[in-house]
Amino acid sequence: MKLAKQWIDNARKVMEEIERTQMERIKSAAEIMAGSIEAKRWVHTFGCGHATLPVEEMYPRIGGFVGFHPLIELPLTFFTRIIGDMGIHQFLFLERAEGFGKEIMKGYSFDPRDTVWIFSHSGINNVNIDVALQAMETGMKVIVYGSAKAAGGKQSRHSCGKTLFELADVVVDSCVPIEDASVQLINHVDKIGPVSTMAFVTTVWMTITTVAEILADRGIKLFIHPSHNLQGAEGVMDRLNEALAEYKNRVAGV
Numbered sequence: 001m002k003l004a005k006q007w008i009d010n011a012r013k014v015m016e017e018i019e020r021t022q023m024e025r026i027k028s029a030a031e032i033m034a035g036s037i038e039a040k041r042w043v044h045t046f047g048c049g050h051a052t053l054p055v056e057e058m059y060p061r062i063g064g065f066v067g068f069h070p071l072i073e074l075p076l077t078f079f080t081r082i083i084g085d086m087g088i089h090q091f092l093f094l095e096r097a098e099g100f101g102k103e104i105m106k107g108y109s110f111d112p113r114d115t116v117w118i119f120s121h122s123g124i125n126n127v128n129i130d131v132a133l134q135a136m137e138t139g140m141k142v143i144v145y146g147s148a149k150a151a152g153g154k155q156s157r158h159s160c161g162k163t164l165f166e167l168a169d170v171v172v173d174s175c176v177p178i179e180d181a182s183v184q185l186i187n188h189v190d191k192i193g194p195v196s197t198m199a200f201v202t203t204v205w206m207t208i209t210t211v212a213e214i215l216a217d218r219g220i221k222l223f224i225h226p227s228h229n230l231q232g233a234e235g236v237m238d239r240l241n242e243a244l245a246e247y248k249n250r251v252a253g254v
Helices: 002-021 023-038 049-058 088-095 100-105 126-138 196-217 236-251
Strands: 043-047 068-070 115-119 141-146 170-173 181-183 192-194
Touching (some): 002 181, 002 196, 023 141, 023 196, 043 126, 049 068, 049 115, 049 196
Parallel strands (some): 043 068, 115 141
Antiparallel strands (some): 181 192
């Protein structure tokens, strides 16, 4: 299990680097998000490929709360077929198709009090940049999480000439190497064991717990998705239904 130990060591180093270098940036991002949620507006979340996994981690999720609205576009996230219909080839094309993100944004109503939270490992692909540019036009703050330092010097694929990290109001660095995979395998060129998803989920919950702390300190009620696996726990379904009703009320405006 030597390689398993290598992977967990690599993952631990990334988490330690996030804690060492990104706490103030996470706090800045959380303060912006808290403002949107306090105004009964949204933190819209977006990613492509495996960068949709942190989006799916937020809500509905035990321990998550209302205020985070996923902008998940199915062809950019659905990999169970891999080839054929909605396969990897189409995904790579759409991720790099300038203008597609603009079309995605047409499906929603936004408000300048909203925030857009985008996950992107490299920060160079067009659909993410489209979403950021449209958010900026609406007056929303743009927060980006990704491998900002490691991606430094990479050229944007977008005609605007800027990477996602250059457009953002706040950037939180995931502290992941740009190649992502972290474990060398004997007799193979390519490494295995990526760490970006682990880093994204780590920063998600560091951020969301900070948002919750800010709002609770302000006396704002959070509509938390409770654990419905605790048999006999009093009022669980009532609190779950209350949270879902609040989400329904808010999403009606989106």
